[in-house]
Amino acid sequence: MTLLPTACRVPHHHLAIDTYYKMSPPTLKLRPYHTPDKGVDSPAEEQDSLYSASDPSISSLHSSTSGAANLDVTGTGEKFFEALDSPTAPATPTSFPRLKTADKSKCPCNKSDSTSSKIICAACKQSWHQKCCNCSGLPAAAIKKLTRWQCPACYVCPALGKMPATVYTEIRAMRDTLAALTLRDSMFSSSYQQDIATLKTSAALFNTSELTLKIDSLQQEIHELKTSANDRGETEFSQAEKAALDSAASVLPESLKEIQENLSNLNNRVSQLQDSVKTGGIASNCHYSAPAGSQILIQPNTASPNVKRIQTPCKPYESYESGAISQELKTELLEFIENLNPEFSSVDQNESRQVIYFGDYSYRYTGKNHPARPAPPVLMKVLDTVDPKTGEKRTLKANSCLITRYCSGVNHIPMHRDDEIMIDPESYIMTVSLGAKRTMTFCNNDETQSETLDLEDCSLLVTSRFAQDFWRHGILPQEEVSGERISLTFREISPHFMNSTLLLGDSNTARVSFGTGSGTLGAWAPGKRVKVGHIEALPDAVDIGPYRNIIIHTGINSINSKFQPRSDAYLIHVLEKKCKEYMTVYPRAKIHISMLLPTRLRRLNQHVECFNCYRLGFLLRACYAYKPIETPFCC
Numbered sequence: 001m002t003l004l005p006t007a008c009r010v011p012h013h014h015l016a017i018d019t020y021y022k023m024s025p026p027t028l029k030l031r032p033y034h035t036p037d038k039g040v041d042s043p044a045e046e047q048d049s050l051y052s053a054s055d056p057s058i059s060s061l062h063s064s065t066s067g068a069a070n071l072d073v074t075g076t077g078e079k080f081f082e083a084l085d086s087p088t089a090p091a092t093p094t095s096f097p098r099l100k101t102a103d104k105s106k107c108p109c110n111k112s113d114s115t116s117s118k119i120i121c122a123a124c125k126q127s128w129h130q131k132c133c134n135c136s137g138l139p140a141a142a143i144k145k146l147t148r149w150q151c152p153a154c155y156v157c158p159a160l161g162k163m164p165a166t167v168y169t170e171i172r173a174m175r176d177t178l179a180a181l182t183l184r185d186s187m188f189s190s191s192y193q194q195d196i197a198t199l200k201t202s203a204a205l206f207n208t209s210e211l212t213l214k215i216d217s218l219q220q221e222i223h224e225l226k227t228s229a230n231d232r233g234e235t236e237f238s239q240a241e242k243a244a245l246d247s248a249a250s251v252l253p254e255s256l257k258e259i260q261e262n263l264s265n266l267n268n269r270v271s272q273l274q275d276s277v278k279t280g281g282i283a284s285n286c287h288y289s290a291p292a293g294s295q296i297l298i299q300p301n302t303a304s305p306n307v308k309r310i311q312t313p314c315k316p317y318e319s320y321e322s323g324a325i326s327q328e329l330k331t332e333l334l335e336f337i338e339n340l341n342p343e344f345s346s347v348d349q350n351e352s353r354q355v356i357y358f359g360d361y362s363y364r365y366t367g368k369n370h371p372a373r374p375a376p377p378v379l380m381k382v383l384d385t386v387d388p389k390t391g392e393k394r395t396l397k398a399n400s401c402l403i404t405r406y407c408s409g410v411n412h413i414p415m416h417r418d419d420e421i422m423i424d425p426e427s428y429i430m431t432v433s434l435g436a437k438r439t440m441t442f443c444n445n446d447e448t449q450s451e452t453l454d455l456e457d458c459s460l461l462v463t464s465r466f467a468q469d470f471w472r473h474g475i476l477p478q479e480e481v482s483g484e485r486i487s488l489t490f491r492e493i494s495p496h497f498m499n500s501t502l503l504l505g506d507s508n509t510a511r512v513s514f515g516t517g518s519g520t521l522g523a524w525a526p527g528k529r530v531k532v533g534h535i536e537a538l539p540d541a542v543d544i545g546p547y548r549n550i551i552i553h554t555g556i557n558s559i560n561s562k563f564q565p566r567s568d569a570y571l572i573h574v575l576e577k578k579c580k581e582y583m584t585v586y587p588r589a590k591i592h593i594s595m596l597l598p599t600r601l602r603r604l605n606q607h608v609e610c611f612n613c614y615r616l617g618f619l620l621r622a623c624y625a626y627k628p629i630e631t632p633f634c635c
């Protein structure tokens, strides 16, 4: 079996890999097509700015977009990676957040809809309305025959069901296989060759004959000393003899220590190399055949210091306003909360704090499911505040409110992220504080930056969902505080966001519209489309946000560039680098990369073939790069 389609014959002259590093990428700016729900772009906007849309190859793609058989990680997995699914596949991951409705017999949208068929996921047993699980418009018989349907809950959260989601298993299997492949490849890499050369040099420097001579002469000296002492009939050595013996004894162990150290270093390196050979051997059973003449060097271990540190791209919070809540509103809120007293539930056995949840949808928070419960007007009033900068009235957007009560300074919330998968990736999180002043601590991912902020009575703190992937926050115990503090945290939550999508597309996808309304993908496909003319203009990971799906539908312009030609290998190199970055920053996202479609131009089709062929190899390597970051929400 070969992993690459036999039709993919890669012409040698397209693989100018040795020169691709010398080319410098152009600088392009990201241009969003539109924000969701604003309708379709005007035709004039559909044309890429850098490349001529009148080029027949591009216009042919325009017309064939609707029939595009885009290949994503999932689709590719079934065809190409089935055979790689090892029987010793790793266990179901446990680091994913768990998301369950209390009652699985109900659709997570929590709405009753007798007109929609009920669909139950065979893996996790979650029930769905037909329209809530991407099956709108299909007759029941067709739904039963679906073999590629993905339950939205299993899909984003493999830990939910007893069985791991198919996609995830495939990715794990691909990654493991790739680990082996990569190690084998890396043995031929320059760094390994250099290691071997260093070992050889140190072995050569290791002059045993000199040491043997030294040991011989010392033994001779000892022998002579003993004989002279015997001849003189003395039972004790003289001072001079004692000193000579001491120095002989100290030289010997020092030399031996040196030998031992060198030997153990050599042994370590040899066993490392042997391991690589062994893994390479396993990998060779996978019959991976790289495109003829190709040679792509990639680093063997992403857990090593080779992993690029992602810089913290934003501040921990957007704004903090003291006195944002009037005294009248505060009194009204406290009265309302007072009446709720018996309904507060403790977050853990240590009773660190108590919470009550209101919102349009149920919300799983700190291991507990909080059912949907409409928020009363007094709570939502808080969102109509006055902007201190402009003095204008504004309405902050949120559909849920979590009320948290910290009875005294010992009550706390540990460092965590508000990164639940149901939160709108583009939303803001607003926290109103009432009562005792408490300090919020923020800490970035690599713990090189931290900040504290005092949350005063009647203040409003605004953070973004975006920042949660780069900063953790918490309110640590403050024994000196005796008073009670109540916080109201407003978030935009909906099960739809379990399926949020970012489309990094070119003019071929200009008509894709997310959100609701006519001509859009519908409520269950929220997302955003960003125009990315070509591969080198793909945004940095830190600019894209926490979407569940990242679709990269960009490339044809890159291979068709008459102005700045790039080798296919270079383009794949850029794509691979970007995707690895996306996977590192957003380990819970699923990345889809569209296959390029053939065009009417033969000249171009060679590149299309080559690009697609490389793309498959790249997908494997990209999966290897997948490495979950910790999301420590442990309270």
Ligand SMILES: O=C(O)CCC(=O)C(=O)O
Pocket: 402, 404, 413, 418, 431, 455, 473, 474, 475, 487, 489
């Ligand atoms: O009480 C607060 O201000 C913070 C609460 C919080 O971080 C949370 O509920 O996630």
Ligand SMILES: [Fe+2]
Pocket: 416, 417, 418, 473
């Ligand atoms: Fe939080």
